[in-house]
Amino acid sequence: xxxxTRVRPALKLSGVTKSFGPIEVLKHxxxxxxxxxxxxxxxxxxxxxxxxxxxxxxxxxxxxxxxSLNGRSIGGMAPEQINRAGxxxxxxxxxxxxxxxVFENLRIGVLARFGVRYxxxxxxxxxxxxxxxxxxxxxxxxxxxxxxxxxxxxTYSEQRALEIGMTLTTxxxxxxxxxxxxxxxxxxxxxxxxxxxxxxxxxxxLMVEHDMSVVFSLCDRVSVLVYGSILATDTPQGVSANxxxxxxxxxxxxx
Amino acid sequence: xxxxxxxxxxxxLLALLLAVPPLLDLAWQNALVNxxxxxxxxxxxxxxxxxxxxxxxxxxxxxxxxxxxxxHLMIAIEDGLAxxxxxxxxxxxxxxxxxxxxxxxxxxKRSGVYFALVTLxxxxxxxxxxxxxxxxxxxxxxxxxxxxxxxxxVFGSTIEVYYLTLGWVLFCGLGLYLYTLTPFGRLTxxxxxxxxxxRFLGYDAHSSKVIVFAISGMVSxxxxxxxxxSNETANYSLFATDVSAQVVLQTFVGxxxxxxxxxxxAAIFALFSFLVSDLTRSWVFYQGLxxxxxxxxxxxxxxxxxQHHIRHRRQLDWPALAAPYAAMLFGGLLVAxxxxxxxxxxxxxxxxxxxxxxxxxGGALIPFELFGATWSPTGPSTYLIPLVLLGAGIAILVKxxxxxxxxxxxxxxxxxxxxxxxxxxxxx
Amino acid sequence: MEFAIISTLNGVTYGLLLFMVSAGLTLxxxxxxxxxxxxxxxxxxxxxxxYAISPIIGFWAALVIAPLFxxxxxxxxxxxxxxxxxxxxxxxxxxxxxxxxxxIEELIKLFFGDFPVNYQMPAExxxxxxxxxxxxxxxxxxxxxxxAVVMFTTLWLLLTRTRTGIVVRAAERLPHMAxxxxxxxxxxxxxxxxxxxxxxxxxxAVAGAFYPTNPNMGIELGVIVFxxxxxxxxxxxxxxxxxxxxxxxFSSFAVGLDWSLASLLSLVGLGD
Numbered sequence: 001x002x003x004x005t006r007v008r009p010a011l012k013l014s015g016v017t018k019s020f021g022p023i024e025v026l027k028h029x030x031x032x033x034x035x036x037x038x039x040x041x042x043x044x045x046x047x048x049x050x051x052x053x054x055x056x057x058x059x060x061x062x063x064x065x066x067x068s069l070n071g072r073s074i075g076g077m078a079p080e081q082i083n084r085a086g087x088x089x090x091x092x093x094x095x096x097x098x099x100x101x102v103f104e105n106l107r108i109g110v111l112a113r114f115g116v117r118y119x120x121x122x123x124x125x126x127x128x129x130x131x132x133x134x135x136x137x138x139x140x141x142x143x144x145x146x147x148x149x150x151x152x153x154x155t156y157s158e159q160r161a162l163e164i165g166m167t168l169t170t171x172x173x174x175x176x177x178x179x180x181x182x183x184x185x186x187x188x189x190x191x192x193x194x195x196x197x198x199x200x201x202x203x204x205x206l207m208v209e210h211d212m213s214v215v216f217s218l219c220d221r222v223s224v225l226v227y228g229s230i231l232a233t234d235t236p237q238g239v240s241a242n243x244x245x246x247x248x249x250x251x252x253x254x255x
Numbered sequence: 256x257x258x259x260x261x262x263x264x265x266x267x268l269l270a271l272l273l274a275v276p277p278l279l280d281l282a283w284q285n286a287l288v289n290x291x292x293x294x295x296x297x298x299x300x301x302x303x304x305x306x307x308x309x310x311x312x313x314x315x316x317x318x319x320x321x322x323x324x325x326x327h328l329m330i331a332i333e334d335g336l337a338x339x340x341x342x343x344x345x346x347x348x349x350x351x352x353x354x355x356x357x358x359x360x361x362x363x364k365r366s367g368v369y370f371a372l373v374t375l376x377x378x379x380x381x382x383x384x385x386x387x388x389x390x391x392x393x394x395x396x397x398x399x400x401x402x403x404x405x406x407x408x409v410f411g412s413t414i415e416v417y418y419l420t421l422g423w424v425l426f427c428g429l430g431l432y433l434y435t436l437t438p439f440g441r442l443t444x445x446x447x448x449x450x451x452x453x454r455f456l457g458y459d460a461h462s463s464k465v466i467v468f469a470i471s472g473m474v475s476x477x478x479x480x481x482x483x484x485s486n487e488t489a490n491y492s493l494f495a496t497d498v499s500a501q502v503v504l505q506t507f508v509g510x511x512x513x514x515x516x517x518x519x520x521a522a523i524f525a526l527f528s529f530l531v532s533d534l535t536r537s538w539v540f541y542q543g544l545x546x547x548x549x550x551x552x553x554x555x556x557x558x559x560x561x562q563h564h565i566r567h568r569r570q571l572d573w574p575a576l577a578a579p580y581a582a583m584l585f586g587g588l589l590v591a592x593x594x595x596x597x598x599x600x601x602x603x604x605x606x607x608x609x610x611x612x613x614x615x616x617g618g619a620l621i622p623f624e625l626f627g628a629t630w631s632p633t634g635p636s637t638y639l640i641p642l643v644l645l646g647a648g649i650a651i652l653v654k655x656x657x658x659x660x661x662x663x664x665x666x667x668x669x670x671x672x673x674x675x676x677x678x679x680x681x682x683x
Numbered sequence: 684m685e686f687a688i689i690s691t692l693n694g695v696t697y698g699l700l701l702f703m704v705s706a707g708l709t710l711x712x713x714x715x716x717x718x719x720x721x722x723x724x725x726x727x728x729x730x731x732x733x734y735a736i737s738p739i740i741g742f743w744a745a746l747v748i749a750p751l752f753x754x755x756x757x758x759x760x761x762x763x764x765x766x767x768x769x770x771x772x773x774x775x776x777x778x779x780x781x782x783x784x785x786x787i788e789e790l791i792k793l794f795f796g797d798f799p800v801n802y803q804m805p806a807e808x809x810x811x812x813x814x815x816x817x818x819x820x821x822x823x824x825x826x827x828x829x830x831a832v833v834m835f836t837t838l839w840l841l842l843t844r845t846r847t848g849i850v851v852r853a854a855e856r857l858p859h860m861a862x863x864x865x866x867x868x869x870x871x872x873x874x875x876x877x878x879x880x881x882x883x884x885x886x887x888a889v890a891g892a893f894y895p896t897n898p899n900m901g902i903e904l905g906v907i908v909f910x911x912x913x914x915x916x917x918x919x920x921x922x923x924x925x926x927x928x929x930x931x932x933f934s935s936f937a938v939g940l941d942w943s944l945a946s947l948l949s950l951v952g953l954g955d
Contacts, residue, residue, distance in 0.1 A: 057455065083457035097448035100441075108445045111438045112457040118466065119438035127438070170457050310774045312781075368718040368777055369917070372909055379906050496902060500785065507778060540789035547782035551767050554775060598793065605794050 008071050010035040010174050010204035011056070011087075016065030016075075018051055025051045027228040028065070033174075035070075038205040040215045040236075043225035044248075049208045050092070052225065053178055056206075057089040058082040069174060083112075088172035092179045092208075094159045098152035102143055102162055105151050107134045109169025134169070140199055141165035157188040161195060168199055175200055177207040181214055193218055212240075224248070269425070276417050284413040285485075286529035291417075291424045292481050293505060293525040297517035298431050299474035300502045305511035306435070307467045308447030309363065310371045313378025314475055315498035320354045320381075321347030321476025322483035322493055323392060329400035329484070340405040344423050344480040351476015352469050359468025363461060366450065378499055385491035397490025410484075420481050427474050432514060434470070443467050497539075504546045509556050516558025523557075537598050544594070570666035579662070582655045589648030596641040599625055604632060685816035690935045696824045698931025699831035703886035704904065705911045705923045706835070707879025713918030714854060715872055716773050717765065720780040722883055723905030724787040729753045729884030730891025730900065731791055734802035742805040742892075750885035757880025761873045784901065792898045799897035823893050830889050834882065851875060907934075 011033040018026040025048045033039045041049050054060050056067060061076035068074060074082050088109075097105050107124070110133045111117060124130070138147055141161045146154060151162060160180060167175055180196060181189045193214055196205070209215050215222055216236045223233040226248045232239055239245055276284055296318055303309050321344075328346040332338050362373040385392040392398070402410035410416060434440045442463060445453050454460045483489050492498075501524070509520020524542065532538055553560050564571070603609055603623050613621060620632040630637045708722045729749050737745035760783065768775040804823050811819035842848035853864075854871045887900075894900070911930055915922030 078459075079454040080457050080459050083455055089455060091452075095449060095452050097445050097452065099448050100444055104441060104444075108441060108453070109456045111442070116438050117442070117458055118463065120434070120440075121437070123433070123436040124438050124441060125436065166452070166456065310777065368712075368773055369913070371774070371777060372718070372913055375906070376910065376913075500781075503778070503781065504785075537789065537793060540786065540793060543782050543785035543789055547764075547779060547786060550775065550779045550782060551764065554768065554771050601793050605796070607796065 008035070009033060010037070010070060011206065012066075012068045013056075014066045016055065016067060017063045018048075018055055018060060019063050025228050026055070026062075029228070029230060031223060031230060031233070033204055033206055035204055036202065037221060038200065038207075038219045040207050040209050040219040040222045041225055042209065042212075042215060042222060047225045048228045049225055050178070053089065053176055053208060056082075057087065057176060083170055083172065086172045087174040087176065088167040088170050089176035090163045090167045090178055090180060092182060094156075094163055096151045096159060096162055096166065098150070100151060101148055102151050102154065103134060103138060103147040105162060106137050106165055106169050107131070109166050110134045110137065113169060113171040137165050137169050140168065141195060157184055157192070160184065160192065164192075164195065164199065173202075174204045174206070177205065177209075179208050179210065181209065181211055189214065212236075272421060277414055281413050282529075284417050286526065288413070288417050288420050288481075288485050289529065290522050290525040291420045292478050292485070293501075293521035294518040295424045295427055295481070296475055296478035296502055297506045297509065297521040298428055299471050299478060301506050301511050301514075301517040302431060302434070302443075302474070303468060303471040304506060305513075305516070306440070306443045306447060307464060309366065309464065309468070310368075311362075311374040311471075311499075312371045312503065313374035313376070313499050314471075314502050315494050315496070316358065316374075316378040316381050317351045317355055317472035317475035318479040318482075318498060318502075319385075319489075319491075319493035321351045321479030322489040323398070323479075324350035324476065325480030325483040326398050326400050326487075326489055329402065329487075330398070332403045333400055340403050340410055340484075341408075341419055341422075343484055344477045347476035347478075347480025347483075348473050349476075351479070352473035354476075355469040355472020356465060359465045359472065363464035363468055375496075375499070378494060379496070382491065382494035382496070385494055392491050395490065397488060397492075399488035401487060402484060416485050420485065423477060423481055427477055428518075431474060435514060439463075439466070504542055507556055508546055508549050510558025510560070510562070512555050513558035513562050516556050516562075519557050535599065535602070537602055540598060541595075567666060572662055572665060575662050576659065579655045579658045582651055583659065586648045586651030586655060589644050589651065591648075593641045593644030593646075593648060596626075596644065600630070600637070600641070685818070688815060689818065689820070691932065692820065693824065694932030694935035695928060696828035696831075696931075697935055698928035699828045700886055700890050701904075701908060701911055701931055702924050702927035703831050703834060704883045705908045705915070705927055706838075706920060707882045708908060709912045709915065709918055709920060709923040711876055711879045712912065713920075714851075714875055717776045717780070718773070718917075719876075719879075720777055720905075721760070721784040721787060722780075722879070723908055724784045724901045725753050725757060725880045725883035726887040726890075726904055727791065727898070727901035728756065728787060729887030730802060730896045731795060731800070731887075732884070733888035733891060734800055734896055735795075737802075746885070746888050749888040750881040753884025753887075754877040754881030758873050758877035760880075761876035784905070788898055788901055795898070797898055799895045802891050802896040804892040821893075827889055827893060830885070834885065838878075838882075847871075847874075 009032040011031075013029055013031040016026055016029045016031075017024060029052070041052065043049055051060070055062050055075075058074070058077050058079035058081070066073060066075055069082070069085050069087050072085060074085055074087070077085070097108070100108075107130065110130050111119070111124075114127075114130055114133075116127070116130070135144075135147075138144055141164060143154075143158060143161060143165065146158060151159065154162060164177065164180060167177070177196065181192045184192060189211065196207075197218060205219075207219070209219075219236060221233060222236050222239045224231040224239060224242075224245050231248055232242050232245050234242065276287055279287070296314075299317075300311065300314050303311055303314075324346040325343050328336075328338065328343050329340075332340065332343075358374070358377045362370055362377065365373055386395050402416070404410060408415060410419070435443075442453070442458065446460060446463060446467070450460050453463070479493070482493075502521075505520035505524045506517040507520070508524070509518065510516025528538055535541075549556055555563070603625055609623055613619065622629045622631045624630075704723065704726050707725075708719060711722075712718050732752050733742075733745040733749035736748060740748065760780075764779060764783070765776055768779050808823050808826060810822050813820055842852060850866045851871055851874075854866065854868050891900070907930065911926045912923050914930070915924070915926035
């Protein structure tokens with residue numbers, strides 16, 4: 001294990017299996033993400049990356065095995081419980097509130113962080129700390145000038161930035177990003193990488209990413225997922241030098 | 256947030272609501288009570304439909320239990336319970352809330368058309384059970400009570416009932432408006448847009464929907480109890496499908512995407528049914544027709560159309576619009592006249608009275624009276640008039656629509672985006 | 684024993700009738716995601732049209748013409764009205780058909796009055812099929828069930844043995860793929876909607892001559908049919924057949940035993 005063993009891992013999967021009927025999508029998977037680490041999961045289509053994210057974030061319960069977040073078992077919990085335990089995720093397909101303003105999109109998450117989830121007896125406009133915090137996130141993702149526009153009116157890359165912003169709002173310290181740069185141009189990707197780097201300072205990041213240049217410039221370690229098993233976990237350089245990985249995955253690109 | 260102008264508008268409306276009714280006759284006062292009750296019911300319904308995106312087809316259930324709760328409390332007051340009559344709607348609120356919590360717990364487990372079906376089924380169940388539960392709902396004939404005096408007010412006259420109703424409707428309406436300004440109000444909108452994301456932001460979506468449902472049930476219960484206070488009686492027909500249907504029609508014709516939209520629909524329908532129900536038996540038919548036309552041509556309803564115009568008032572070339580809008584109004588009136596003529600003609604010719612007179616005349620197609628004139632069933636003008644009215648009206652509408660579209664298209668690019676968003680508003 | 688046999692027969696024929704209506708509803712929902720609120724109105728329309736034209740063209744011809752007419756109305760709704768609200772989502776489609784149901788009901792009241800009409804089966808069908816435990820069992824009940832069975836056999840053969848049927852089933856599973864393969868899916872949808880409506884119309888034309896024909900028959904059957912399709916799992920034909928039979932049997936036994944939810948409630952003290 002190259003990870004620092006003195007520190008408790010932020011996210012730990014041990015022996016996690018997920019099967020849908022007779023099909024085992026994830027097979028006895030072990031994965032440890034250290035606190036503060038930026039970690040990428042790569043792998044060919046159908047390797048089980050989305051299933052992995054859906055297990056960690058609570059869409060599915062694992063068939064067997066243990067998932068723990070900051071030492072606390074979260075396997076089989078509902079998404080909202082996992083979120084409150086300190087994990088937030090973004091989605092591959094933009095998943096925002098289209099008919100609310102950009103500001104409102106972010107404020108919903110900030111409200112959850114400050115524990116006023118179901119506040120019914122005070123106007124929202126008077127909640128200064130919440131509104132300031134929302135402004136802060138809005139600035140972090142570079143959407144200050146778009147705060148009052150409807151989220152559905154944003155451009156694609158702006159919506160992706162909002163998507164990332166929403167995962168930040170609940171104050172989770174473990175962030176899961178599902179292909180944050182998918183469908184972006186080269187410049188947009190570069191901007192998104194800088195954004196992700198900036199907003200995940202002091203947090204733990206686990207991301208699914210296809211663009212190897214993004215992985216190289218952003219991540220400390222990479223896990224290669226092939227047919228539901230982890231083939232290797234190493235630094236980006238180590239992984240790209242790994243023969244088994246080259247054969248199974250990178251081979252196609254290197255050729 | 257409200258602008259100064261809308262505050263002024265509301266203040267004027269409030270002054271009219273306070274000052275005018277004493278000058279009206281009893282029938283009008285009663286009609287206004289019904290308008291107020293329908294408005295509150297529609298607002299409560301729209302909290303669920305317009306804001307949370309959950310289309311209920313069984314809101315009569317919560318309206319009805321509110322009415323019966325109020326009557327039971329009124330009976331207890333008659334029997335000597337010391338409870339202030341003006342606070343009787345609290346009974347409706349409590350019972351509406353509790354029934355809403357239970358029903359909402361089950362109904363909100365599903366969404367979309369499933370939710371609509373479950374709410375329909377719950378209301379139908381209560382409707383089927385109510386006449387058999389003598390103790391609670393008084394069987395087929397229902398239950399009744401009297402309004403008891405309180406603090407010198409006897410609640411004997413309609414105007415007293417009117418002011419009591421107005422007070423409660425304003426109080427609840429304001430409450431529902433303030434609701435939209437709270438964190439939970441915003442969460443309600445978020446639930447409509449994307450329930451899944453709400454869960455990933457740490458919210459329990461199901462509990463949240465149950466709470467919205469229960470609040471809607473509570474205010475519906477208040478509306479129901481106001482009706483009970485006004486009528487001093489209620490029976491199981493309050494749970495019937497047409498009560499649920501009415502609030503759907505009113506809300507969507509008025510506009511579910513605008514907070515006050517349902518009030519417009521409720522006021523128009525309640526007033527019209529007061530004005531025309533003596534004149535025609537086809538009022539429900541016209542309502543259905545209006546509803547379908549609104550769904551087809553103005554899915555955001557009257558309120559949505561008004562809001563759309565207000566939002567673009569600065570970009571629009573109003574002088575250029577004036578003439579086509581006037582023509583559209585004229586064409587609309589022609590179509591309406593044609594439809595009403597044809598409908599009333601059918602109503603007469605297929606009615607029982609006409610069948611009896613024909614029988615007396617040996618089966619001949621004898622002339623009939625309609626709109627103060629005599630029409631012959633065999634005369635061509637009888638059929639030509641509605642056809643010409645309809646044809647001319649539709650021709651004008653089709654023609655004028657292109658011109659209106661052109662004027663709208665001429666306004667800035669920015670507008671079109673918000674329009675598509677506004678018109679896709681509503682339900683999941 | 685007598686009660687059980689008669690109730691079972693009644694339940695099965697009523698269940699088959701329910702399935703004639705719910706089959707179209709569930710097929711349309713499965714393919715297009717449209718929950719057609721006006722579907723039971725098509726049933727009522729079938730009964731009234733058959734009632735209106737059978738004195739002129741005879742009962743048997745009316746059994747053919749009424750469903751065709753209702754089918755055309757259904758096609759018109761699918762072709763000209765539903766596309767207008769489609770972009771606003773399924774809830775708006777539901778609302779539109781809800782409005783149509785209201786209009787159809789009111790139109791029927793306008794033309795035929797707000798009371799039951801005297802729609803009767805022809806004399807040649809008015810005989811008892813057999814006598815069981817001293818009770819004459821009406822042939823017409825068996826006739827209703829028979830019409831339903833013939834319809835389903837035809838429909839099933841059409842769906843499984845013809846090219847069109849295969850396209851319909853493909854369109855149900857993967858509409859975009861079927862369209863990409865060059866099939867005219869909008870036409871298929873219109874056809875299916877029309878067939879579903881015609882089936883409901885046929886059910887109305889047949890059943891209206893036995894059960895009361897009145898302006899409430901649509902909403903009354905509609906509620907039961909909605910229960911059927913929900914219990915059967917929306918969109919599943921087999922499920923709705925099973926649910927139709929189940930609810931048909933349940934209601935015929937419940938009527939026979941005078942068993943009801945209310946009496947059950949009174950057992951636990953909620954009644955009077």
